[in-house]
Amino acid sequence: DAMVIQNPRYQVTQFGKPVTLSCSQTLNHNVMYWYQQKSSQAPKLLFHYYDKDFNNEADTPDNFQSRRPNTSFCFLDIRSPGLGDAAMYLCATSRVSFGGHLNEKLFFGSGTQLSVL
């Protein structure tokens, strides 16, 4: 029944070694988001896709990239992870209606906990 699935649940990488986190959804939602959540902090939006259109937050480091090859899948690529990138990464989806208003909920995956050694 899982609707937003993130793999892996835990990911360990080495300092500077590229890593990819994946997210898939069975909801057919048109918007997919990536959030970074550090311990005891609010989730921070990194970027999102509205269909195929990529929208980056102004303060998201260039080290973070994303791909959405189709409606169901979205990937987060960290090109050169630093110690400060250790965090929980949350994928979320939503359906945004024509006109762009979001007043419905986000559906979150369980997250991927990234450790950088």
Place this chain on the structure above:
Amino acid sequence: GNSVTQMEGPVTLSEEAFLTINCTYTATGYPSLFWYVQYPGEGLQLLLKATKADDKGSNKGFEATYRKETTSFHLEKGSVQVSDSAVYFCALTSTKTSYDKVIFGPGTSLSVIP
């Protein structure tokens, strides 16, 4: 800009105690307001929402009323259970700005002890 402020935690309560978690916001336009809950080791899930002033959202015994005059959306529950132990996030989206912005507060950790 838009922002959300929550009372600091952690909050520790005994089972069956009354819960209030304060949330205030700053926003342009007429935001929709949400409470999300995050159980240990899981992602966030929507607890309740309100989309216009004076609306009351409710779910699983939790309630929150959208108060435009005080720009608040306080979360309440009359009798908490151990299973309510989690982190609670107040959030908003503004219908007058870009649809994509879901602004989360810093979260309030709740521990309920038997």
